[in-house]
Every structure is written in C-alpha cells, then in structure tokens.
Amino acid sequence: MEENNANLKSWIEVKPDSDFPIQNLPFGVFSHNGQTAVGVAIGDKVVHLGEAYEAGLISDVTKSNVFNEKSLNAFLSLGKTEWRNTRKKVSELLREDNAQLRDNAELREKCILAQSDVTMQMPVEVGNFVDFYSSIEHATNIGSMFRPNNPLMPNWKHLPVGYNGRPSSVVVSGTPVVRPKGQTKADDAELPTFGPSKLLDIELEMGFITGLGKPLSESISTAEALDYVFGMVLLNDWSARDIQKWEYVPLGPFLGKSFATSISPWVVTMDALEPFRVAGPKQEPAVLPHLQCEGDGNYDIHLEAHIQTEKMDASLCMTKTNFKAMYWNVPQQLAHIASNGTNIEAGDVYGSGTVSGTTPDSLGSMLELCWRGTRPLKLPSGEERKFLLDGDEVTLKGWCQGDGYRVGFGECCGKILPAK
Amino acid sequence: MEENNANLKSWIEVKPDSDFPIQNLPFGVFSHNGQTAVGVAIGDKVVHLGEAYEAGLISDVTKSNVFNEKSLNAFLSLGKTEWRNTRKKVSELLREDNAQLRDNAELREKCILAQSDVTMQMPVEVGNFVDFYSSIEHATNIGSMFRPNNPLMPNWKHLPVGYNGRPSSVVVSGTPVVRPKGQTKADDAELPTFGPSKLLDIELEMGFITGLGKPLSESISTAEALDYVFGMVLLNDWSARDIQKWEYVPLGPFLGKSFATSISPWVVTMDALEPFRVAGPKQEPAVLPHLQCEGDGNYDIHLEAHIQTEKMDASLCMTKTNFKAMYWNVPQQLAHIASNGTNIEAGDVYGSGTVSGTTPDSLGSMLELCWRGTRPLKLPSGEERKFLLDGDEVTLKGWCQGDGYRVGFGECCGKILPAK
Numbered sequence: 001m002e003e004n005n006a007n008l009k010s011w012i013e014v015k016p017d018s019d020f021p022i023q024n025l026p027f028g029v030f031s032h033n034g035q036t037a038v039g040v041a042i043g044d045k046v047v048h049l050g051e052a053y054e055a056g057l058i059s060d061v062t063k064s065n066v067f068n069e070k071s072l073n074a075f076l077s078l079g080k081t082e083w084r085n086t087r088k089k090v091s092e093l094l095r096e097d098n099a100q101l102r103d104n105a106e107l108r109e110k111c112i113l114a115q116s117d118v119t120m121q122m123p124v125e126v127g128n129f130v131d132f133y134s135s136i137e138h139a140t141n142i143g144s145m146f147r148p149n150n151p152l153m154p155n156w157k158h159l160p161v162g163y164n165g166r167p168s169s170v171v172v173s174g175t176p177v178v179r180p181k182g183q184t185k186a187d188d189a190e191l192p193t194f195g196p197s198k199l200l201d202i203e204l205e206m207g208f209i210t211g212l213g214k215p216l217s218e219s220i221s222t223a224e225a226l227d228y229v230f231g232m233v234l235l236n237d238w239s240a241r242d243i244q245k246w247e248y249v250p251l252g253p254f255l256g257k258s259f260a261t262s263i264s265p266w267v268v269t270m271d272a273l274e275p276f277r278v279a280g281p282k283q284e285p286a287v288l289p290h291l292q293c294e295g296d297g298n299y300d301i302h303l304e305a306h307i308q309t310e311k312m313d314a315s316l317c318m319t320k321t322n323f324k325a326m327y328w329n330v331p332q333q334l335a336h337i338a339s340n341g342t343n344i345e346a347g348d349v350y351g352s353g354t355v356s357g358t359t360p361d362s363l364g365s366m367l368e369l370c371w372r373g374t375r376p377l378k379l380p381s382g383e384e385r386k387f388l389l390d391g392d393e394v395t396l397k398g399w400c401q402g403d404g405y406r407v408g409f410g411e412c413c414g415k416i417l418p419a420k
Numbered sequence: 421m422e423e424n425n426a427n428l429k430s431w432i433e434v435k436p437d438s439d440f441p442i443q444n445l446p447f448g449v450f451s452h453n454g455q456t457a458v459g460v461a462i463g464d465k466v467v468h469l470g471e472a473y474e475a476g477l478i479s480d481v482t483k484s485n486v487f488n489e490k491s492l493n494a495f496l497s498l499g500k501t502e503w504r505n506t507r508k509k510v511s512e513l514l515r516e517d518n519a520q521l522r523d524n525a526e527l528r529e530k531c532i533l534a535q536s537d538v539t540m541q542m543p544v545e546v547g548n549f550v551d552f553y554s555s556i557e558h559a560t561n562i563g564s565m566f567r568p569n570n571p572l573m574p575n576w577k578h579l580p581v582g583y584n585g586r587p588s589s590v591v592v593s594g595t596p597v598v599r600p601k602g603q604t605k606a607d608d609a610e611l612p613t614f615g616p617s618k619l620l621d622i623e624l625e626m627g628f629i630t631g632l633g634k635p636l637s638e639s640i641s642t643a644e645a646l647d648y649v650f651g652m653v654l655l656n657d658w659s660a661r662d663i664q665k666w667e668y669v670p671l672g673p674f675l676g677k678s679f680a681t682s683i684s685p686w687v688v689t690m691d692a693l694e695p696f697r698v699a700g701p702k703q704e705p706a707v708l709p710h711l712q713c714e715g716d717g718n719y720d721i722h723l724e725a726h727i728q729t730e731k732m733d734a735s736l737c738m739t740k741t742n743f744k745a746m747y748w749n750v751p752q753q754l755a756h757i758a759s760n761g762t763n764i765e766a767g768d769v770y771g772s773g774t775v776s777g778t779t780p781d782s783l784g785s786m787l788e789l790c791w792r793g794t795r796p797l798k799l800p801s802g803e804e805r806k807f808l809l810d811g812d813e814v815t816l817k818g819w820c821q822g823d824g825y826r827v828g829f830g831e832c833c834g835k836i837l838p839a840k
Contacts, residue, residue: 163671164584178637180760194708217598251583252672255760288614340600340675
C-alpha cells in the first residue's frame with residue numbers, strides 16, 4: 001500500500017532515527033489540557049484525530065467521531081476497512097505536498113500537538129489478557145533450569161502454550177511498578193514466608209491487540225487471523241520469580257505476574273508492519289492443519305532492553321534480540337486461542353512470551369541473562385545486578401529497519417518502587 | 421440487620437420454597453420490552469429499580485439513577501453504604517404493612533414485573549475472572565487421579581491456589597454451551613489430534629463478585645475483605661478434560677476452560693448471606709498471618725447439580741454438597757489476590773473452585789462422580805453418562821436454609837450443543 005512507500009516524506013520534520021516517520025503512523029490515546037483523545041504519532045508530534053475529524057479533515061473515514069474517546073476500543077471495533085481508511089487519510093494529510101493542514105495555521109494549532117505536551121494513556125480497555133510462551137530459546141532455557149533432562153514439555157511443539165493473565169493490571173509505559181509482596185519458600189526451608197519479592201525480573205515481549213471481535217462458538221483460521229489484529233506494542237511482563245516458583249504448580253503463574261504488565265502507548269498497525277514480514281523457523285514435527293500458516297508469518301523487529309539504576313548516569317543495553325525467530329507466530333497464536341470457540345474482543349492484549357535469542361547477550365529476561373544469578377550483570381556504575389532492585393528503571397525499545405527509515409514502537413518503561 | 425429478620429413478610433406473595441423471599445432481595449440485570457435495567461428479585465417478580473428510582477420510591481439511596489444501566493457495575497462501584505441503603509429501602513418498600521407501592525396500581529404496573537416476562541442478562545461487566553481450587557476434597561481427588569502418591573501439592577495448604585480465567589467467556593445462565601474443539605493426545609498415541617472434546621465436564625462452584633475497587637499497589641486484609649465483596653452467584657466452570665490434560669503443563673488450564681463459564685443471574689448480597697456464616701475447617705498447619713481470618717469465614721450453602729438428557733422427562737440430581745466445608749474462604753481468597761498489590765475492580769468474578777464433599781454422591785464434577793469414567797452415572801432413561809453428551813442440560817441450584825424460608829441463588833443452567 002502507498003502509505004508504506006519508503007519515498008514518502010511529511011511536511012512535519014521527522015529525524016532519521018525517529019520511530020515515527022510517515023511510514024509508521026501508530027495510534028494511541030493521549031491526554032492534553034484535561035481532555036483525552038485518540039492520536040497518531042509523527043516525528044515528535046501527535047495528530048489529534050478528534051479535532052481533525054471535527055475539522056472535516058478525516059471525516060469520511062468513519063461514520064461518527066470515534067476519536068474523542070478514552071480508548072481506541074470504539075475505533076478498533078469498526079474493523080479493518082476503517083483502520084485502513086483512517087491511516088491512509090492521515091498519511092495523505094501529512095504528505096509534504098498536501099497543503100490542506102500544512103498551510104492552515106489555525107487548524108495546525110488545534111490538530112498538531114507536541115508529544116512533550118501530552119501524557120500518553122492506556123491505548124485500549126483490556127478485555128482479555130493472554131500471555132504465550134512462544135520462543136523456543138526461552139522455553140528451552142527456562143525448562144533446562146528446572147528440568148535439565150526434559151526442558152521442553154511434550155505439548156510445546158504442537159501448540160502455542162499460553163495462559164490467561166490479569167487484564168486490570170496491564171498498565172501503560174511510565175507507570176511505576178511497586179515491588180510486589182508475596183509468599184515464597186526457600187528450597188531449604190520447611191515453611192513459606194511472606195514479604196517483598198527478592199527476585200524481580202522483566203520479560204521482554206511483543207503484544208498484539210485485537211481490533212475486530214467475534215462471538216462465542218466460532219473459530220478463526222490462520223489465513224483470517226490478521227483481519228482481527230489491529231497492531232502491536234512492546235510488552236514487559238514483570239515477573240516475581242520467587243513468588244511464581246512457589247505458587248505455579250499445578251495451575252500456572254498467578255500472583256508472580258499479576259502485579260503489573262507494561263505496554264508501550266503507541267500501537268503500530270499490522271499494515272505498517274507489512275513490509276517487515278519474514279519467514280519463521282521451520283516447525284518440526286509439522287503442526288496440525290488448523291495451525292498451519294501460509295506465507296511469511298513472522299516480523300523482523302529489533303528488540304532491546306535497557307537498565308538504569310539510580311547510580312547510573314545513562315542506561316545500559318542489557319540485551320539485543322529479534323522477534324523474527326519466534327517459533328509460534330501471531331496468526332497461529334490467534335487461531336489457537338479461537339480454536340475452542342472462545343470469543344475475541346476489541347482491545348484484547350496477547351503477549352508473545354519472552355523473546356530470547358541463541359546467544360548469551362540476546363536473552364529476554366534477567367533470569368536467563370544472569371542464568372539464575374550465576375553470572376551477574378556488571379554495570380558501569382560498579383554495581384552488579386542479578387535481579388531488579390528498588391529504583392532501577394527498565395526501558396524496552398523495538399523497531400523495524402526500513403531503507404532509510406525506522407518503523408518503531410517507541411519505549412516501554414517502568415521504574416521499580418519499594419514494596420509498600 | 422432488620423432486612424434479614426425471619427419474621428418479615430412482603431405484600432408480594434412468596435411461596436415457601438421460593439429462593440427469593442423478602443429476606444434475600446438479590447440484584448440482577450434484566451431486559452424487558454427492549455430496555456435493560458437493574459432489578460431485585462422477590463418471589464416470582466422483579467422490582468424494576470430504574471423505574472422505582474424515577475418514581476421517587478428509592479431516590480435517596482444513591483446520588484443518581486444507576487439502575488437504568490446494562491450492568492450492575494455503576495451501582496457496585498458506589499460502595500457498601502449505597503448497597504446497604506438500597507437493599508434496606510427495597511425491603512421497606514416491599515413489607516406487607518407498607519402501602520406506598522402496594523396500593524398504587526399505576527406505580528406497581530411500572531415497577532413490578534413478572535420474572536417470566538423478562539430476560540435475565542449478565543449481571544456485571546467482568547473485568548477480571550479468577551478461579552480458585554479451594555476444596556481440599558476436590559484437590560485431593562483430582563490429585564490422587566494424576567499423582568496417587570502425592571495428591572496435594574506442597575503449596576496447597578499455605579495459599580489458596582488459583583489462576584486467571586478468561587473474562588469474556590463468562591456467560592449468564594441459559595446461554596447454550598457449544599462443545600469446544602481442541603487439541604488432545606491419547607496416552608497411547610504418538611501425536612495429538614484436533615477435534616471436538618470427548619470429555620466435557622461441569623465444575624459446581626460458587627463465585628463472589630467484587631463491588632468496590634482498589635488501585636494498584638495496595639493490599640486488602642482478611643478483616644476488610646467483605647467490604648469489597650458485593651455478593652455471590654452459582655458458577656459452572658465447564659471443563660474439557662481431554663483438552664486441559666494435554667495443554668496444562670506447565671502454565672495451567674487454558675482452552676480447556678475458556679470456551680464458557682456460566683453464572684446465575686441473581687447476585688445474592690453478602691448482607692443477605694450474613695445469617696448463614698459458619699466456621700470453616702481448621703487449617704493445619706496454621707496459615708501465615710496475612711491469611712489468618714477471625715470469626716466465621718464460611719457460608720452454609722446447600723448446592724446441587726442436576727442433569728437432563730434429551731431422553732429424560734425430568735432432571736436427575738447428580739450431586740448434593742455444601743459450600744461450608746471449603747478449606748479456603750472468601751476473605752482469604754481476596755486477601756491473597758490483593759497481597760501482591762494487584763488492583764481490584766467492580767464486577768470482577770472469583771470462582772471458589774469445584775465444591776466437593778467427602779462422600780461419592782457429594783462430588784462437584786463428573787470426573788469425580790464417575791471417577792474418571794470407571795463408575796458411570798445410571799440415568800432413569802436407561803442411559804449412562806461418564807461425561808456430557810450433546811443435548812444434555814445441567815442446572816446448578818443453591819440455597820441457605822433459614823427458619824421457614826430460603827435465601828436461594830436461583831439456577832445456573834446450560835445445554836450442550838454439538839461442536840461447530
């Protein structure tokens with residue numbers, strides 16, 4: 001589609017290393033002067049879609065103004081045609097040769113805001129939150145720590161293993177993360193104790209957000225799946241490893257995860273990610289027919305996690321990895337979820353699972369990076385970290401590299417505050 | 421409180437075996453003539469609270485009319501004072517000696533509807549759905565089937581084990597349950613297959629619904645817990661045992677549960693249940709201080725599950741059990757959930773876990789009643805059942821027995837339709 005053309009330029013200045021060139025145009029929700037609305041990011045600016053709609057600049061894209069809302073949900077539930085029309089219209093409006101908004105100072109003042117003047121909010125009201133476990137490197141690493149002779153469970157290569165998370169504690173980037181308290185038991189202790197988690201960790205993930213819903217009892221094929229997916233975000237599935245270890249048998253992770261899950265505020269559309277589709281790893285044994293996927297199912301997304309402690313002047317990149325190596329892809333995850341007939345809603349968030357690569361510097365959690373605390377991270381401040389301490393701030397970054405531009409996700413950050 | 425007085429009588433006729441005498445007054449959401457509103461059940465009638473508020477009959481209980489809404493959430497989020505005031509006012513309005521509504525035919529026509537003329541809807545918008553595993557009999561039964569030498573996991577007596585479920589597939593009683601498809605693997609098969617579940621089961625549970633929310637990072641003590649809980653419902657956590665068995669290691673139940681969870685439409689308030697509090701079983705070893713609970717933490721609620729196949733003229737009671745034997749109680753479950761600082765929202769649903777007794781006819785699932793299919797249920801139609809077949813209908817019932825009256829929950833039913 002024309003909106004992805006590498007040669008497009010906007011009359012709004014976009015720096016070469018910006019995550020938000022005209023080829024991206026991600027959607028988010030911001031507040032400004034006490035009002036909340038839907039916006040699109042371009043360079044270091046936000047297009048106020050509520051005002052743009054009122055001004056007649058994009059009023060033919062949807063039947064009513066769904067952009068002066070507190071979440072993207074109303075817009076998302078319209079479906080793919082409306083998502084595409086809106087991105088196309090915003091793209092046209094921002095092109096360097098389009099004078100309509102460019103040369104109208106009064107309208108520009110209303111419709112174009114500085115990102116530094118707005119506060120980003122949760123982009124969606126989260127109905128369901130699911131977390132997968134779809135990196136074979138991560139699953140094998142974790143499995144080998146706990147079951148050295150049997151790291152991958154028998155089901156792992158046959159279905160994208162996942163579990164339901166807690167929707168209400170999915171929070172937007174920037175929300176502080178208060179260290180959770182919980183019940184833990186040391187291996188050599190007879191009884192558990194209750195107190196602040198000592199093994200607080202990150203999980204570097206991507207999340208996809210469904211736009212179009214479907215009712216109970218129907219399924220979704222892998223071929224149809226992307227019609228239901230609006231876009232993707234960075235996702236940090238904060239994890240208290242000590243709480244998780246004690247609680248998770250036999251019903252899975254619960255309070256070790258439910259205290260906070262952070263997502264980046266700008267939802268990058270699947271349309272903007274289209275040029276970055278790549279083939280995923282070969283699946284052997286072959287998966288069952290309903291999970292088979294034609295064409296390139298993966299996305300080439302560079303991912304990083306950075307840490308900054310209170311003694312550091314600048315952040316340090318802890319890990320660099322890539323989303324393209326995931327064993328299970330987005331269409332397969334959604335087809336699996338829907339295979340039992342469960343309903344899908346606009347605003348559901350589906351985490352990929354921790355994205356880990358094959359080398360020691362490409363792992364997506366501190367549990368793996370520091371290998372259960374046996375190889376601590378050395379920081380430029382002279383400090384060491386095995387897990388997160390109070391005051392530490394973690395920032396995830398992610399982007400697709402185009403020819404001379406990036407389609408990026410911005411940042412997903414959170415600072416650890418002491419337990420209450 | 422006066423509303424629970426066993427001697428109260430209403431000018432609306434209530435049969436002796438009704439679940440909804442004036443001592444109960446549960447809240448629900450109904451639709452009637454294309455409109456949806458909040459109502460209170462009495463006998464076989466519904467009090468239309470939206471109309472009653474408009475008519476000035478209950479207008480001092482809340483600041484605005486939160487009863488012409490599609491869910492209880494707006495009312496619930498007001499808090500316990502408003503819940504109590506409303507039930508108190510409705511109780512006064514319905515007492516036999518109160519002429520205000522009794523003798524006003526025009527108002528009665530607007531405010532009092534026959535239950536047979538309305539359609540019950542989901543009482544709440546479900547934000548979070550959690551399912552516990554809090555019957556020691558059930559956990560021991562299931563554990564002994566899969567791990568004969570080690571039925572209870574080491575954590576079980578130290579915390580109320582639970583997991584997050586899927587909020588969007590919590591449905592109101594009466595919603596048909598389409599047999600889920602899914603991936604399963606026979607013990608003697610090398611590879612899994614995909615198709616309709618063959619081991620479809622019920623789980624007879626109670627669910628509590630939170631009314632008052634709390635933000636991230638704060639906890640709730642067992643002493644405060646009931647201030648956050650609005651009431652309880654019957655809950656059937658439909659389970660596809662074959663899907664569950666193959667998928668659940670290591671991250672817990674997922675698609676084996678997420679196709680449907682049914683709840684009864686009338687939410688019985690914790691205030692109405694107050695006279696039926698009883699002591700729970702002694703917890704040994706003693707639980708950690710934050711989970712200790714003063715006073716009577718359990719509720720004496722009789723529970724039954726009935727089955728009717730298409731060949732049966734009437735339903736058969738499969739099991740009779742009681743909620744009072746649960747090892748972990750509601751305040752402990754909520755205190756545990758909130759102990760890591762997660763947020764609580766109005767409309768969250770928390771399932772108790774399957775309620776099983778100690779005898780073979782008091783078990784809360786067909787997996788236990790028929791002991792993995794080894795002792796099939798004999799039906800009066802000459803049929804047998806080990807698990808549910810298409811066309812079978814299951815109805816849960818529950819009530820507290822007062823002196824000459826019942827505080828009941830109505831019914832929670834669902835009929836199995838063939839897989840699509």
